[in-house]
Amino acid sequence: MEQVCVGVDIGGTSVKLGIFTLNGTLLKKWELETKPKNDPKTLIENIGRSIKEKLKEGGLTLTDCVGVGMGVPGPVLPNGYIEVVVNIGWKEVFPARILSDFLAGMPVALGNDANVAALGEAWMGGAKHYQDVVMVTLGTGVGGGIIIDGKIVPGKHGLGGEIGHMHVRESEVEKCNCGGVGCLEQISSATGIVKEAKRLLEKKKSASRLALLEDITAKDVLDAAKAGDALALEVVDTVVKYLGIALSHLAMTVDPEIFVIGGGVSKAGDFLIEKINEKFIYYTPITENKAGIVLAKLGNDAGIYGAARLVLG
Numbered sequence: 001m002e003q004v005c006v007g008v009d010i011g012g013t014s015v016k017l018g019i020f021t022l023n024g025t026l027l028k029k030w031e032l033e034t035k036p037k038n039d040p041k042t043l044i045e046n047i048g049r050s051i052k053e054k055l056k057e058g059g060l061t062l063t064d065c066v067g068v069g070m071g072v073p074g075p076v077l078p079n080g081y082i083e084v085v086v087n088i089g090w091k092e093v094f095p096a097r098i099l100s101d102f103l104a105g106m107p108v109a110l111g112n113d114a115n116v117a118a119l120g121e122a123w124m125g126g127a128k129h130y131q132d133v134v135m136v137t138l139g140t141g142v143g144g145g146i147i148i149d150g151k152i153v154p155g156k157h158g159l160g161g162e163i164g165h166m167h168v169r170e171s172e173v174e175k176c177n178c179g180g181v182g183c184l185e186q187i188s189s190a191t192g193i194v195k196e197a198k199r200l201l202e203k204k205k206s207a208s209r210l211a212l213l214e215d216i217t218a219k220d221v222l223d224a225a226k227a228g229d230a231l232a233l234e235v236v237d238t239v240v241k242y243l244g245i246a247l248s249h250l251a252m253t254v255d256p257e258i259f260v261i262g263g264g265v266s267k268a269g270d271f272l273i274e275k276i277n278e279k280f281i282y283y284t285p286i287t288e289n290k291a292g293i294v295l296a297k298l299g300n301d302a303g304i305y306g307a308a309r310l311v312l313g
């Protein structure tokens with residue numbers, strides 16, 4: 001029987017799971033519900049039970065599976081210890097040990113979900129065939145992951161890839177969720193884009209089509225910018241300026257082969273990528289020989305791909 005591995009992406013409302021061949025073909029994927037504030041042992045054992053069931057359905061046994069990787073929405077220390085993950089109410093646990101014990105000693109690897117998603121994109125997504133990759137996820141917040149030589153750079157304190165909390169804007173006065181001021185996430189996330197648009201609308205009272213909307217979403221702003229709306233274009237210019245600054249800092253520190261942009265905001269597609277690239281080029285005049293910028297390809301499946309890849313070492 002063919003050998004497989006399993007990727008698990010634990011989120012705030014659901015757990016996504018996938019069974020993969022060792023060369024990255026997704027054989028089966030499914031989801032479990034995350035009970036709010038479920039204790040980790042119960043949730044992890046449910047995950048273990050579900051993996052056993054699905055392997056069996058596929059005519060596989062535990063011995064056909066070389067390991068399970070898990071992504072969790074919070075910081076993971078190098079020894080696999082989780083101090084606290086607010087979203088899912090976990091505190092002071094070693095989740096990989098619990099799952100490994102439940103699955104008869106099977107190898108289990110653990111990583112932060114954003115880092116793991118970056119690994120997924122590097123394995124089978126937008127950055128396939130690249131070894132040095134930085135992914136930036138523009139969603140409700142801004143997440144990130146750094147892959148060097150095909151491996152996640154988690155950092156010594158779980159901060160590796162926390163691109164959203166790079167301080168980039170000196171003039172910001174509001175506080176970020178992290179307690180900082182002027183973080184990239186405050187500008188270039190979906191939330192940041194809406195805030196930026198509302199600020200400009202208040203200041204300019206200009207004839208933007210956004211002024212006609214009752215409630216603005218990031219998509220509204222991006223769509224209006226694509227249609228040539230001057231105020232929306234100004235918002236996007238700010239958004240990509242600070243992204244360009246952040247990417248230039250990353251290029252000067254880890255110099256990846258490629259940047260991958262994912263998350264809901266990245267649905268704006270090539271329009272956004274071209275604008276980010278312009279700014280990135282502007283802020284890195286030092287050389288023309290540098291990382292390109294591409295769109296992520298795996299969408300919400302990046303997490304299960306990366307988790308599965310994680311356990312392959």
Ligand SMILES: [Zn+2]
Nearest residue numbers: 165176178183
């Ligand atoms: Zn922050």
